[in-house]
Amino acid sequence: MSNLLEQAPWKGKLYNGQWQTASQVRDVIEPATLEPITQTGIASADDVLTACHQAQQAQKEWAAVPPREKSTLFLKAADYLDQNFDELSMIIARETGGIVPKGQHEVREVATILRLAAGLAMQPTGYTLATDINKQSYAQRIPLGVIGVISPFNFPFILSTRSVAPALALGNAVVSKPDPQTPMTGGYLLALALEYAGFPKGIYQVVPGDADAGAALCEAPEVAMVAFTGSTAAGRKVGETCGRNLKKVALELGGKSSLIILEDADLELAASNVAWGTYMHQGQICMASGRVLVHESIADQLIAKMAEKASHLPVGNPATEQVALGPLINERQLQRVHSIVEDAVKAGAKLEAGGSYEKLFYKPTVLSGVKPGMRAFDEEIFGPVATIVTFKTDEEAIALATQTEYGLAGAVISPDVARAKKIGSQLHVGLLHINDQTVNDECNNPFGGCGASGNGQGVCGPNDLDTYTHWQWVTEKSAPPKYPF
Template identity: 55%
Template sequence: MGASDPLHLLDPATFGGRVFDNGQWLLPRGGARAVPEPATGAALSSAGIADADDMREAIGRAHAAQPAWAATAPRDRAAVLLRAAQLLQAHFDELALAIARETGGILPKGQHEVKEAIVLCQIAAGLPMQAQGEVLPSTPGRLSIAKRVPHGVVGVISPFNFPLILGIRSVAPALALGNAVVLKPDPRTPVSGGVVMAEVFRRAGLPDGLLQVLPGDAAAGEALVTDARVPMIAFTGSPGVGRRIGALAGQHLKKVSLELGGTNSLVVLDDADLDAAASAVAFGAWFHQGQICMASNRVLVHEAVAEGLKQRLVGKAQHLPVGDGASGRVALGPMIDAKQLQRFDALVHDSVRQGATLEAGGTHEGLCYRPTVLSGVQPGMRAFDEEPFGPLVNLVTFRTDDEAVALANNSQGGLAAAVIGRDVARAMAIGERLNAGMVHINDQTVNDECTNPFGGPGLGGNGSAVGGPADIGEYTRWQWVTVKASLPGFPF
C-alpha cells in the first residue's frame, strides 16, 4: 500500500463495458450489457461481454504468461497474495457496499464476502511455502520423487450469489500454486465476481496475463471449457450447467471440479430447544434470500414438535423486513433477477397445488420475495425434490430417527446437512448416516470456514472438494521424477 494508491478501487469509467485481458481493460467483441441494481432497477455499471474469440485470445495470453510465473520463487508468489489481502482490507467498506448493491444482499452479506476473501488470500499465500511432494522408496542409487506441479491454465466459472467468495476461493490458490487463471464471472455480477479481483491482483503486482477476467455467455464458457490449453475447469453453479460442463470436460480429458447444489436437509429432533432451532432454521433458509447452495431447503422436524416450530417460523416470516439490502434496514433483500424470482414463485405455488400448505409468504413486491413457509411437504412435491434457491422453509414431519434419515437421503445428493437436538450422541449418530459433503451437529447448514474441504456427492458436485487441505490436490497434478548419478547399462 503506498501513498500513490487511489482512494477508491472501483472506477466504472475504467472497467465499464470492458474485460480484463493482459493487465488492461479492453473492449470485447461481444459488446456490453447493463448491470442493474436488483433493489432499485437502476444501472450500476455495464459488463463487457466476451465472445468465443475474445476468450480464446485471452487463454493464449494466459498460456504464454504461466511458465514464468510457475518458475517464480514461492515466497514471491506468496507476497502477491498477501498484498492482495491487504488491498481488500484497505478498501473494505467500498467493496462491501458494492457487493451488497450488485448482488441484492444486505450489507453484512457484502462485509462477509470481503472478510472471507481476505482470509482466502491469506491461506493461499501459505500454499507455496508448503511441501509440494515427497520422496518415494526406490532401488539403491536412484532418487525417486513425487512432486506437485501446476496444471498450467485453470479456467474458473463463478456464479452470481456469492461472486467474490466463489471466484477467489479458486483464483487465489490456483495462482499461488503457479497456475494462470482465466475467470468467467456471471455477467449479472461482473464487479463483485470479476472487477474486484482483477484490480486487487493488478495492484498487488501480479504479472500481466496471469489473471484474465472475461464475463460472457454460454459461447464464451464453452470456448473456455473446450480449449486444449486449459487442462482444468473449476465451476460453481447449477446442476444443469454443471452436467454440461462435466460432459464437455470429459470429452476433452480435462480435470474438472464441480460445486453444484442439490437439496440440503436440517433435522430438528423432538428434544430440541425450539426457540434456538427456529432461529437456526430461519437463518439457514432465508439468509441472502435462500440463494445459497448450502441453504436449509428441507426442514425435517419430529411430529411431536412440528407445530411449535411452525408457529415460531411463521412469526418470524411475518415480521422480518424485506427491501433494499444495502439500506441497512432490512433482513432480506431482493432476488437477483426476474427469471430467478419467477422460477422460485412457480415452485412454491406448484407445491401448494400438489398438497403443501402455504403458512406464510408466497408473495413479492418487485424482486423482494417474502420469507415463505410451507408445511405438509412430501416427496414428489417440487419443494421437496428440487433446490428452491429462494427464501423457503419446507417443513417435513417424521416419527422415527430412521425415517428422518430416509427422508434426508431421498435425494440425488447435496452439499450440506445438519441435525439439532440436545442428545448430542443421538444427533451425531443420525449425522453419520446422512449423504452429504458437510454435516453439522447443533447448527444450520450454511457453514464454511475457508480451511475446510467444501464439496458434496451427487448433485452437490462430482465428489471433489475445494478449500483448505483439498486445494493443493485440486490445483496441481502429480509428476514423478527420478535421478541417477550415471546412466546404467541396459541389455539391448
C-alpha cells in the same frame, strides 16, 4: 456514489492484467432498483480463446517466480481489500442484492483466502521416495498450467477467489468467467486487488460472458482444468465437455440439504437455525436448508415460531434500508420460486407465512405439510422458502433426508450429540453439521458434495494442492545404467 463505481475501470472492458476494450458491452442491473449500476465488457467465445492463449504464455514465467515472492503478492492483495473494505462491501451488496453484512462477509472471507494462498505458496509440494541407494526418487506436485474458473451470481467474490487464489499460488494461470449478472464481484474486484499487489500481466484474465463463453473455456486446448460452481444442469454440460476433452474438472453444484430437528431440540435455537439456513441471502445458497425435517411432536410449535419470524423479517433495498432480506437476482428466478410455492399449496401444503412479492422482493415464506412428490420437497428452490416436513422416527427422518439425488450438506439438531451423529453418519453428503444449520463454510475446509451436488472433487483447504496440480515422478542417477540389450 462510490469512487470505484464512478471511475469504473471495467466499463466496456475485459481484463488480462490490463483493461482491454471489449467488442460487446452490457449493463449490470442492480436487483433492488432494477436500474443499471455500471457497464462492463462481455466476452465472446473468441475473446475467451484469446485469453486462454495469453494465460498459457504468461503461466510459464509465473511458475518460475520464487515462492516467497508469490506469497508477498497475495498478502499485499489482501491488504487492498482491508483498505477498501467499506466500499467493496457496498458494491457487492448492490450488485448481488445481498444485505451489507453479506458484502462485508465476502470481503473478509476473500482476504482470508488470499492469505491462505500466501501460505500455500510456501508449502512443501512433494515426497522423497524409497529407492536404490545409488538413485534418487521423488514425487512432486507441479502446476496444471491454465485453470478455467466459472462462478455464479450468489456469492461471486468467495466462489471465484476460492479457486483463483490457490490455483495462482501453485503456479497456474487463471481465466475466470464470472456470471455476467455479477461481473464486478465475480472477477473485477479481485483484478483490482491483484493489480494493486503487482501480479504479472496475463496470469489472471477476467472474461464475463454467457453460455458460449463458458463452453469456449471448457473447449480451449490451453485449459487443463475447469473449476465450476453453479447449477447441476449447467454442471452436467461442463463435466461432459471437460470429460470429452480429457480435462480435470471440479464441480460444485446445487443441493437440497436437509436440516433435521429432533424432538428434544431447544425450539428457540431450532427456529433461529431454520431461519438462518433458509433465509440467508434470500435462500440463494447451494447449501441452504432446503428441507426442514421436524419431529411431529414439536412441529406445530416450531411452525408457529417460524411464521412469526418470517412475518417480522424486513425485506427491502439492502443498500439504503436496514433489512434482513434483499431482492432475488432476477425476474425469472422470482417467478420460479413463486411457482414452486403455488404448486405446493395446490398439492396440499399450507402457506403459514409469506408467499407474496413486490418487484424482486420475495417475502420470507413458510410452507408446512410438505411431502415427497411436491416440487417444494423435490427441487432446489433457491429462494426464501422454509419447507417443513414432519417425521415420526429417526429412520423416517433419514429416509426423507436421503430421498434426493443431491448430496451437498446435512445437519442435525439435538442435545443428544451421540444420537445426532448416528443420524448424520447415514446422510450421504459432503458437508455435515451437528447442532448447526446447513449454511457453513470456513475457507480452510474441503468444500464439495456428491451425487447431483458435485463430483466429490472438492475445493478449499486440504483439497487445493491435489486439485490444482498433478503428480510428476522424477528419478536421478549419477550415470545411465547398462541394460542387457
